[in-house]
Amino acid sequence: xxxxxxxxxxxxxxxxxxxxxxxxxxxxxxxxxxxxxxxxxxxxxxxxxxxxxxxxxxxxxxxxxxxxxxxxxxxxxxxxxxxxxxxxxxxxxxxxxxxxxxxxxxxxxxxxxxxxxxxxxxxxxxxxxxxxxxxxxxxxxxxxxxxxxxxxxxxxxxxxxxxxxxxxxxxxxxxxxxxxxxxxxxxxxxxxxxxxxxxxxxxxxxxxxxxxxxxxxxxxxxxxxxxxxxxxxxxxxxxxxxxxxxxxxxxxxxxxxxxxxxxxxxxxxxxxxxxxxxxxxxxxxxxxxxxxxxxxxxxxxxxxxxxxxxxxxxxxxxxxxxxxxxxxxxxxxxxxxxxxxxxxxxxxxxxxxxxxxxxxxxxxxxxxxxxxxxxxxxxxxxxxxxxxxxxxxxxxxx
Amino acid sequence: xxxxxxxxxxxxxxxxxxxxxxxxxxxxxxxxxxxxxxxxxxxxxxxxxxxxxxxxxxxxxxxxxxxxxxxxxxxxxxxxxxxxxxxxxxxxxxxxxxxxxxxxxxxxxxxxxxxxxxxxxxxxxxxxxxxxxxxxxxxxxxxxxxxxxxxxxxxxxxxxxxxxxxxxxxxxxxxxxxxxxxxxxxxxxxxxxxxxxxxxxxxxxxxxxxxxxxxxxxxxxxxxxxxxxxxxxxxxxxxxxxxxxxxxxxxxxxxxxxxxxxxxxxxxxxxxxxxxxxxxxxxxxxxxxxxxxxxxxxxxxxxxxxxxxxxxxxxxxxxxxxxxxxxxxxxxxxxxxxxxxxxxxxxxxxxxxxxxxxxxxxxxxxxxxxxxxxxxxxxxxxxxxxxxxxxxxxxxxx
Numbered sequence: 001x002x003x004x005x006x007x008x009x010x011x012x013x014x015x016x017x018x019x020x021x022x023x024x025x026x027x028x029x030x031x032x033x034x035x036x037x038x039x040x041x042x043x044x045x046x047x048x049x050x051x052x053x054x055x056x057x058x059x060x061x062x063x064x065x066x067x068x069x070x071x072x073x074x075x076x077x078x079x080x081x082x083x084x085x086x087x088x089x090x091x092x093x094x095x096x097x098x099x100x101x102x103x104x105x106x107x108x109x110x111x112x113x114x115x116x117x118x119x120x121x122x123x124x125x126x127x128x129x130x131x132x133x134x135x136x137x138x139x140x141x142x143x144x145x146x147x148x149x150x151x152x153x154x155x156x157x158x159x160x161x162x163x164x165x166x167x168x169x170x171x172x173x174x175x176x177x178x179x180x181x182x183x184x185x186x187x188x189x190x191x192x193x194x195x196x197x198x199x200x201x202x203x204x205x206x207x208x209x210x211x212x213x214x215x216x217x218x219x220x221x222x223x224x225x226x227x228x229x230x231x232x233x234x235x236x237x238x239x240x241x242x243x244x245x246x247x248x249x250x251x252x253x254x255x256x257x258x259x260x261x262x263x264x265x266x267x268x269x270x271x272x273x274x275x276x277x278x279x280x281x282x283x284x285x286x287x288x289x290x291x292x293x294x295x296x297x298x299x300x301x302x303x304x305x306x307x308x309x310x311x312x313x314x315x316x317x318x319x320x321x322x323x324x325x326x327x328x329x330x331x332x333x334x335x336x337x338x339x340x341x342x343x344x345x346x347x348x349x350x351x352x353x354x355x356x357x358x359x360x361x362x363x364x365x366x367x368x369x370x371x372x373x374x375x376x377x378x379x380x381x382x383x384x385x386x387x388x389x390x391x392x393x394x395x396x397x398x
Numbered sequence: 399x400x401x402x403x404x405x406x407x408x409x410x411x412x413x414x415x416x417x418x419x420x421x422x423x424x425x426x427x428x429x430x431x432x433x434x435x436x437x438x439x440x441x442x443x444x445x446x447x448x449x450x451x452x453x454x455x456x457x458x459x460x461x462x463x464x465x466x467x468x469x470x471x472x473x474x475x476x477x478x479x480x481x482x483x484x485x486x487x488x489x490x491x492x493x494x495x496x497x498x499x500x501x502x503x504x505x506x507x508x509x510x511x512x513x514x515x516x517x518x519x520x521x522x523x524x525x526x527x528x529x530x531x532x533x534x535x536x537x538x539x540x541x542x543x544x545x546x547x548x549x550x551x552x553x554x555x556x557x558x559x560x561x562x563x564x565x566x567x568x569x570x571x572x573x574x575x576x577x578x579x580x581x582x583x584x585x586x587x588x589x590x591x592x593x594x595x596x597x598x599x600x601x602x603x604x605x606x607x608x609x610x611x612x613x614x615x616x617x618x619x620x621x622x623x624x625x626x627x628x629x630x631x632x633x634x635x636x637x638x639x640x641x642x643x644x645x646x647x648x649x650x651x652x653x654x655x656x657x658x659x660x661x662x663x664x665x666x667x668x669x670x671x672x673x674x675x676x677x678x679x680x681x682x683x684x685x686x687x688x689x690x691x692x693x694x695x696x697x698x699x700x701x702x703x704x705x706x707x708x709x710x711x712x713x714x715x716x717x718x719x720x721x722x723x724x725x726x727x728x729x730x731x732x733x734x735x736x737x738x739x740x741x742x743x744x745x746x747x748x749x750x751x752x753x754x755x756x757x758x759x760x761x762x763x764x765x766x767x768x769x770x771x772x773x774x775x776x777x778x779x780x781x782x783x784x785x786x787x788x789x790x791x792x793x794x795x796x
Contacts, residue, residue, distance in 0.1 A: 319620075352633065
């Protein structure tokens with residue numbers, strides 16, 4: 001009775017029970033939902049006929065009689081397109097409904113070329129990847145895309161993104177929705193997609209974690225109680241403009257001076273090393289120097305970590321995560337960067353707040369964004385309410 | 399059909415629709431849930447017979463026939479006890495199920511006297527308030543209590559609370575649950591209860607806001623996407639230990655020096671003014687001086703606001719609220735305190751993040767905590783799953 005009351009399971013909720021492995025046979029669904037066997041049979045039938053579920057292999061039965069058929073999400077029903085757009089490179093993928101990439105490609109781009117040029121490239125690349133995966137436009141069920149700047153998630157548009165000239169209020173999601181009619185499109189800020197990816201793939205048992213991207217700019221994606229924290233206008237985690245602990249006259253693009261992004265980002269490191277006489281053009285050059293054991297570059301990266309760590313100490317006090325994951329181009333120079341970050345965080349936070357805090361490198365590395373884009377599209381598309389609405393459009397009663 | 403699919407309404411969910419005014423007649427419930435009229439009649443019947451709903455007055459019918467009866471939460475079914483425990487005073491109330499106080503009392507206490515002394519006082523005071531309201535122990539359906547320190551909400555125990563000696567891991571919720579069998583008990587950190595109260599009573603349309611308490615200590619309660627942000631071990635918003643912008647050798651109770659709590663809290667202001675030759679003992683003395691127009695006290699409060707504002711600038715960058723509410727004893731000296739806070743926040747944050755940010759005084763003032771304690775107990779008790787479980791225990795099928 002309690003079961004029935006606590007899980008008023010619509011078909012979409014039943015799909016979630018199957019997808020998460022909590023109930024994978026009709027009998028388990030009856031137990032998990034408390035619904036009558038006939039209702040469960042009816043709803044499973046609707047999910048099967050809509051192609052969302054498939055019957056899997058029958059496991060070996062230990063008792064007599066026919067063992068029950070297992071149910072599974074039909075990962076091959078269609079595909080999800082994922083696009084991770086950075087300031088200087090884009091990574092796109094065609095994924096199945098489990099989020100596994102069927103085809104994937106990374107290319108240098110310039111986000112500052114504006115939405116027309118970049119989204120044309122996205123469209124052409126998706127065409128090529130779909131062909132490579134042997135799939136068609138009509139197979140596209142959802143599209144996830146992330147960009148390096150604040151986003152109005154509801155409207156699917158960037159909001160005054162500082163390093164994306166020409167993109168402000170551009171209808172990115174609408175353009176993709178026109179291109180793939182019927183597909184659900186979701187636009188997110190890059191760090192939020194990356195945080196989601198690291199959480200779902202590697203740390204899904206944690207309630208609270210933070211993903212920090214250290215690349216051309218600096219930003220953080222926050223997972224609170226298992227979900228992405230958006231904040232007003234999707235701006236949560238915009239930590240690049242926290243004032244650094246060291247007085248500085250270095251100007252930031254926001255008009256202030258001394259912001260942590262102006263002192264500890266990839267661009268800041270390029271500037272610092274140029275001033276020290278190095279011929280460096282990008283974060284990648286800085287990482288190369290560190291990997292080659294250059295002491296000056298290593299010193300500057302560690303110092304940047306220290307400055308960033310002071311801002312992260314404030315972030316740790318505010319949201320109390322149990323894990324901070326560090327990603328982005330610069331994270332490939334992880335030893336000095338993490339050493340600097342840890343030094344500041346553990347020095348500046350209260351002992352209680354760091355007692356169980358871990359600070360680790362990204363495990364998905366350069367794939368964090370594209371995995372995140374696929375994940376957010378999938379979670380949106382397979383949310384119980386979205387599945388129920390999909391069935392309702394097909395005329396299936398709940 | 400879509401309606402039915404999007405709102406698979408259990409009785410508890412139907413109670414929520416009524417309580418929030420979204421559907422207050424049986425006909426409106428049929429429309430809102432898409433359930434059949436007979437199912438709605440059955441479930442409304444169960445809620446009426448459990449005493450959770452009452453039939454209200456019939457509004458004037460404009461058409462022919464009998465106008466439909468409106469349904470309402472039965473605010474008089476029982477009472478909720480609320481306790482707001484501060485470092486130096488406690489405020490307790492007996493409330494109806496709308497959260498309105500039927501009896502309320504504030505007294506000086508010393509939280510440092512430990513749980514036995516303080517909870518005995520709480521028990522005696524609840525007895526007196528229940529008598530005053532003409533209610534009995536058996537009427538108590540839920541208890542909400544907040545304390546000035548971190549809390550493990552699941553276990554209902556304080557966790558290493560720095561200013562509450564003797565309270566670490568004390569089974570506060572269990573003690574109250576024993577005293578009021580059958581009542582649901584909820585323990586929360588004070589700032590989180592206060593944030594909830596200000597949000598629900600005055601700013602419920604905002605998704606993201608922060609409540610900052612400036613009293614003996616400094617802390618913040620964060621509302622993200624309409625709900626309290628807990629963080630690991632309930633420690634989100636523990637901003638008192640963010641390092642201040644001004645180098646300082648003042649030691650904090652956490653063992654570090656220069657924490658914002660050690661420089662900008664009520665205790666810090668008492669220390670500062672003592673050093674300046676004033677005979678002050680508590681935050682209230684400081685507020686009195688400011689109200690009397692003392693320039694030195696006003697200067698120190700404004701300066702504390704400036705230091706606190708620098709930490710709040712980091713908080714604003716991290717969680718991106720659209721509103722910061724300032725409460726606690728010191729907020730009664732709101733003019734210089736808010737001036738200092740605003741000066742730092744607007745100076746240090748990026749223009750985008752403060753474009754729509756408001757910084758206001760608490761409207762509930764000294765009642766924020768007790769209203770918050772009542773609110774969290776009520777929301778817990780009237781959550782759809784809790785209501786459904788309550789009905790299930792009475793043997794009512796969903």
